[in-house]
Amino acid sequence: PAEVLQNISSGINAEYGGAHTPVSIAKCTEWFKSQSTGSRKKILIANTTRDRQIATFLKIINEAIHLDQIIFCPNIASNLYTVKDCEWPENVKAGMIRTAHENREIWSEEYPSVPALSFSSVAEAVESVESSGVEADVLITGSLHLIGAALQVLDPGYLEDSSRSLTKQYSSK
Numbered sequence: 669p670a671e672v673l674q675n676i677s678s679g680i681n682a683e684y685g686g687a688h689t690p691v692s693i694a695k696c697t698e699w700f701k702s703q704s705t706g707s708r709k710k711i712l713i714a715n716t717t718r719d720r721q722i723a724t725f726l727k728i729i730n731e732a733i734h735l736d737q738i739i740f741c742p743n744i745a746s747n748l749y750t751v752k753d754c755e756w757p758e759n760v761k762a763g764m765i766r767t768a769h770e771n772r773e774i775w776s777e778e779y780p781s782v783p784a785l786s787f788s789s790v791a792e793a794v795e796s797v798e799s800s801g802v803e804a805d806v807l808i809t810g811s812l813h814l815i816g817a818a819l820q821v822l823d824p825g826y827l828e829d830s831s832r833s834l835t836k837q838y839s840s841k
Contacts (some may be wrong), residue, residue, distance in 0.1 A: 679803035681708075682822060686812040688716070690724055693809070697732035700807045709736040709804040713793050715743055715768065715814040722771055723778070725810070730779050733807075738775055739785045739793045740768040743813035745820040746791035790817045 683703055685696035704710060712735055716722050729735070742764030744756065756764070765788045772786035787793045790808075797806055808818045 680797060680806060681804070682806050682808055682818070684815045684818065685807060685809040686815050687809045688811055690728060693725055693728045694732065696807070696809050697729055700805070701733060704805040707803075709802045710734060711736060711797055711804050711806045712738045713790070713797075713806060713808045713814075713818070714738060714740055714771070715764075715810040716771060717764075717767065717811065722774055726771075726775055726778060730782075735782050736804075737783050737785070738772075739787065739796065740771040740775070741787045741790055741793040741814075742768050743811055743817050744789045745817040747789045790814070791821045794818070794821055 681703075683700055685692075685699065687693040687696035700710075710733055712729065712733070714725075714729075716725055729738075742761070744761060744764065768786045768788070772784045775782070775784040785793075785796060787796065797804060808814060
């Protein structure tokens, strides 16, 4: 998976990592720490699917990054519009939203000192960060589908511009 850094609004940087395995999550969090600046809040917007081991994912992240907040959401860009080629059947959407809420509950039980939220779309998750008024480095990771949904919300032209690419690769060293 690749990472890219994008300024999404005044004081907020989004850092995308398509990590979804224990090894890639470890590498992604290592990369995020190297990109983050000291006094800024560290926020994670994450997604996992039901077949992934959420406890392992959360343990790696918690040990690697001192988070100020974690937000779970499904791979749904927005509930207000449909993104081309990303239409999910209603039963699939409902399951993804349920998983986001379940992941929030698991995090809250295991790591109660870090506030956790869950939303039914990436747009809602991003809005919650933007409306908080804090300066933050936001890692968006857990699924390449989540990255696609986030790019549709934060930079709709990104996926349509073939001259742009996710260029900064982390190594598996």
